[in-house]
Amino acid sequence: MKLLALLLRASRGSVLVSALCGLLSGGSSAALIALINRKLTGTDIPERTLVSGFIGLMVLALATRIISQVLLNGMQQEALYTMRLRLSRSIVSAPLRRFEELGAHRMIATLTDDIVTVSSGLMLLPLIVVNAAILLGCLVWMAWLSWKLFLGMIVFMALGVVSFSFFSGLAVKGIGEARKTQDVLFKHFRSLTEGIKELKLHSGRREVFLGEQLAGTAASLRRMYTRSLNIYSASSSWGMFLFFVVIGLLIFAMPAFSTLSLAELTGYSLTVLYLQQPLQTLTEFVPFLARADVALKKVEEMGLSLEATAEASQAPPAGTAPPTFRRLELVGVTHSYHRENDDGRFTLGPINLSLEPGELLFLVGGNGSGKTSLAKIFTGLYTPESGEVRLDGQPVTEATRDAYRQLFSTVFSDFHLFESLLGLAPPEQSGKVAHYLKRLNLDQKVRVTDGKLSTTELSLGQRKRLALLASWLEDRPIYVFDEWAADQDPLFKQIFYEELLPEMKRAGKAVLVISHDDRYFHVADRLVRLDSGRLVEPESAPEVRHAAS
Structure with a gap:
């Protein structure tokens, strides 16, 4: 028995x-x-x-x-x-x-x-x-x-x-x-x-x-x-x-x-x-x-x-400072999967793409073009079927994948908001947390006591702002935002694109933004477009501004 x-x-x-x-x-x-x-x-x-x-x-x-x-x-x-x-x-x-x-x-x-x-x-x-x-x-x-x-x-x-x-x-x-x-x-x-x-x-x-x-x-x-x-x-x-x-x-x-x-x-x-x-x-x-x-x-x-199917990654010790990087590259990366209402397999790639500190990279494309899947490959959540993810010229392997993931702080479109900040808000950070809550216009709705959120029963846009708060407190070198502004009012959209993203850039953070807000494409240093899983030739910032005008 x-x-x-x-x-x-x-x-x-x-x-x-x-x-x-x-x-x-x-x-x-x-x-x-x-x-x-x-x-x-x-x-x-x-x-x-x-x-x-x-x-x-x-x-x-x-x-x-x-x-x-x-x-x-x-x-x-x-x-x-x-x-x-x-x-x-x-x-x-x-x-x-x-x-x-x-x-x-x-x-x-x-x-x-x-x-x-x-x-x-x-x-x-x-x-x-x-x-x-x-x-x-x-x-x-x-x-x-x-x-x-x-x-x-x-x-x-x-x-x-x-x-x-x-x-x-x-x-x-x-x-x-x-x-x-x-x-x-x-x-x-x-x-x-x-x-x-x-x-x-x-x-x-x-x-x-x-x-x-x-x-x-x-x-x-x-x-x-x-x-x-x-x-x-x-x-x-x-x-x-x-x-x-x-x-x-x-x-x-x-x-x-x-x-x-x-x-x-x-x-x-x-x-x-x-x-x-x-x-x-x-x-x-x-x-x-x-x-x-x-x-x-x-x-x-x-x-x-x-x-x-467990990954052989070795998790870094708790409390270890997030790693830094000089250049992240996807080289010939492909990934295939089944999509809804599609009998065949959808293939993403081959993708050749890079990201460096202090760079704002916008990823755009139609629904089902593979943007979120590409972001998951970028962050190490998906393993490419072919090609390599390289960090500072070195391939990311199964043994280093978990350490590689510690580079990223993300807010995906299907994000989960925990009821506490899970060790991200020690007492000495209370002033910083209060500042962020006020900056996100949440100080009248949410309090943080001993790292616990007083409530998560908020609108989707407000919950995304709380997720952004947690992301800020993680203080990682790379940020990924998947349609973060889609549920924000016009004022917060403007604040996000024209204030918060440039601040992250000035702080030396690399930021990957998945967006449909063409009104703000001019903020990007580079804009890349996915079409049916294939990468269209990247557009430079001047071309983006011209297209937006």
Whole structure:
């Protein structure tokens, strides 16, 4: 079982100690049954000895059960902690293109639903270990009491196990199929939250989405899980039925074929009745364990898929000052990918382009021409399929790619605004932060306390200004702005192009701006145009001014 392997990886020694304590707890419970049987059928053991033994066994069963559960609970949480961090680091380490191909909905399903399911399964393991130990201890007692009856008991248990395993296999297969369907459902949930405006504005589209896509997938998931759980319920009930068959045979059939002592008959009847609860617990837990096992397999597959493509970059130590550069070049760079509503692959390049400190480079072109993809290659988020990215004449390799990325501060069109500045605003920077907030006309709306933003519930233009604040505080040598001004009012557009960008230039920053604002093309030192993935001959600043006039 994958869950047990997960715990063994967390702490093999603790698992063994916990298992030993579980066995002691189960053995003590079985010994209690034996002692009760001796008392009921008569014995020459002194009453005081029986009472002392009963109390001692109770205390031992309780103490070892608690120790087993405590150890397993600690290992469970440690295993989950390690799994969450490992998967999160795998996501960050995977190439951006691989992340985009897998889809955010699959990542979210794995990080939330799968890990919660694994957590639920791990929480059951302490009870499973203890109940399994009780079962083992009782079987040992029954074998000691009468090996002939024990053989008959084993036959019925084998019948129950084989039939239960057969039906469980069918149910596990259904759960695996349901987990695949769950990825589709999470994709619909993401569409529901991200497309809420469009769904509200078009009742026909809304009803098709809710009534056919989302409801259809949810119904399939319901049907798969219901069928699997029904199979488990039927097989569990069959197992309980076999218990009553065993008791009936013990009481009514066995005395006709073999002479049984009262101690044997009472002992077996008591033990079988006592075992009903542990076995019922074990069989009821099987569906949850099966779901947890499927979820863990999904988590591991996701992690392996990401790790298989993980970049070998060595991250610079925290607090390291951003590197500097003299010249950045793209030499014969190409990159291909699928575009929406396009059966073929779109090829960007070959691209030959350079950037130097103190230079304002504008990248323009129509929608779908490859501007954002080129910016991602520029920043090291995409790896070119051919050609080289060179920094000061040296090719950027997998080993140096993460250090290379530290040159850049970006605000992409699909940027994410964190709720804190993540270490960018230490107390000594408070004056600088206040100055930037006032400069961006956000000082009346946002406060920064201990690096945390008082709110991010702002308009898109204001959120972009906060992203620009974070970018300024990063103080990197190269800035990339992807349609930053598209959501700004005319005043802030003018401030951005005619004040902020020239200030960055004077500070020696290199700036790559993706823009459609031809009114401000004259600000650029150079303007390059992409047309269907190909670079058009760059225009000089005078030509840009002439074109703009």
